[in-house]
Amino acid sequence: MSDPARAGIDLDGEWRFVADTERLFDATSLPHGDPIMVPGCWEAQVPRPYRIITAWYHRSFEVPADWRGGTILIGFGAVMYRCAVWLNGHRIGSHEGGYTPFALEAPDEAVRWGEANQIAVEVQNPLNAIAEYPALAVERVLNAEQYAPDLPLSEAPHGKQTWYSSQSGIWKSVRAERVGTAHFDALLVLPDVAASSATARWRVTGAESVGGLSLDLAVLDPSGLEVSRTRVALDEGSRSGEASVPVPQPQLWDLDSPLLYRLEARLLGAGGEQDCLSKRFGMRTVGT
Structure with missing residues (x-):
């Protein structure tokens, strides 16, 4: 939490x-x-x-x-x-x-x-x-x-x-x-092993307008090394959205080796960092 x-x-x-x-x-x-x-x-x-x-x-x-x-x-x-x-x-x-x-x-x-x-x-x-x-x-x-x-x-x-x-x-x-006046209300990460990426979904609340705000999304591998960074500008009329972030050469999670990545999401505005959240996630495909 x-x-x-x-x-x-x-x-x-x-x-x-x-x-x-x-x-x-x-x-x-x-x-x-x-x-x-x-x-x-x-x-x-x-x-x-x-x-x-x-x-x-x-x-x-x-x-x-x-x-x-x-x-x-x-x-x-x-x-x-x-x-x-x-x-x-x-x-x-x-x-x-x-x-x-x-x-x-x-x-x-x-x-x-x-x-x-x-x-x-x-x-x-x-x-x-x-x-x-x-x-x-x-x-x-x-x-x-x-x-x-x-x-x-x-x-x-x-x-x-x-x-x-x-x-x-x-x-x-x-x-x-x-947190800042503008802050995250939700942050979710959905892995995509086949595409060597993950989808970050977010919802922002607090500010009267999200115009001028942007997201900095960094992916850290299981050893803590940064493997990708993505910058996304928020749309004026939308407080929620999603973006694909690269996860190159993904290290897969399994029961014997429960490797976890971390997404660090920073909400940035004219006054600097407004909020920051991080979420752990595993790269794994489940099917039947």
Whole structure:
């Protein structure tokens, strides 16, 4: 989830945990709570974890003063199942889906530059309404919905989680990052062994206009040596696009030799580098 090219703060480690079974709290009135480690599910750390449908995580972290003028992103590897995030009492966004990464942008008015910032995350998991496992009967699943009527268990995507204990909470890493006003919203790499190349697909957000912005795309081989570099000017009317980047004499990935390349993508503007992301990828063809 995180990228070493971006200035960032690792928010893994000890947070405070508050079970809110009766939905009594909000982001500005949280008790101190109990220690909990992130990443990790609360079922493995909290006494009597079942029937906790709603819970809060909170902690503080300092935003460097020299980050002022940039954009702050709070990125989560995954939160099970639905969550909303507050920074210093400002709701900055929400996400639904327990297995997908996401990042939320903190507006300037929510950030205390050069000071401690309070982050609070409200987490809801309707799967935790089940108190006894395995819950194979449909009736048992439907009966559990009374504990989370606004988020019915039957409407939450799930597989065998009703067969065994659910996992709830912030179960993957969290990181705060500074990016430019214009920054990457997505970056994907698709290898093409036959063409000795890869396709880089991107989406840019933040700036009112992408005119004048360009991408610098560098491919590094498994030993870290640069093997190609491509410059692409962004179209005025498009915030997404793709480009082919050469991968000469590709070294193939396989189980016995899992060689990985790295694509380093830099977003450049008149003021210099706006953002930078890197993605690892393997050169491999899969067929039947």
